[in-house]
Amino acid sequence: MKRGRFTVSAALLIPVLGCGGSGQEKASAPPAKASAAETPTPASKGTSLEAFRMGRALGKEGFAVDEGGPWAQGEPVNYTFAIRNLPAGAQIGLVITSVTDKKKVFDEKKTPDAEGKVVFTAPDTKAWPVDDYESQILMLTGDATVNLGRHAFKMGAAKRPAK
Numbered sequence: 001m002k003r004g005r006f007t008v009s010a011a012l013l014i015p016v017l018g019c020g021g022s023g024q025e026k027a028s029a030p031p032a033k034a035s036a037a038e039t040p041t042p043a044s045k046g047t048s049l050e051a052f053r054m055g056r057a058l059g060k061e062g063f064a065v066d067e068g069g070p071w072a073q074g075e076p077v078n079y080t081f082a083i084r085n086l087p088a089g090a091q092i093g094l095v096i097t098s099v100t101d102k103k104k105v106f107d108e109k110k111t112p113d114a115e116g117k118v119v120f121t122a123p124d125t126k127a128w129p130v131d132d133y134e135s136q137i138l139m140l141t142g143d144a145t146v147n148l149g150r151h152a153f154k155m156g157a158a159k160r161p162a163k
Contacts, residue, residue: 049149050083053081054067054079055078055080056071070154071154076125077106077121078119078120078122079121079137081118083139084116089141090140091110093138094120095138098131100132105125125155131155132155134151135150135153136149
């Protein structure tokens, strides 16, 4: 792999590893940009995922805030990001699966708004077992499904004081 090129999966993981969990939106911060896959398929060529965030709440600007993990059972899981150059008629899907038993705990499809923004909220995580989870961001075009990125997180006891 050439220097400076990242897959979407790596670009999604980097913002989460560096999350400090300040709980405040930073409007002046430049959005994180994830590149398309190294060998894009015709359906995904030029499609990019940008400004990825995962947090416990949505801020007043509509972006996920209160980032950082692990998540505790019962805490909402919010994903916000933007999709650029989405093919006409395509939708974005988010699937969250437990790593241990591969059981889907969340599966939803949406069409981005006029600016390309997508918001997914899994509000009822009380029944989710303590486990590692993997989320997949998918582009759905007719019969084709293209994986735009993966993200891993833990669901367990909170390591932060109650609010």
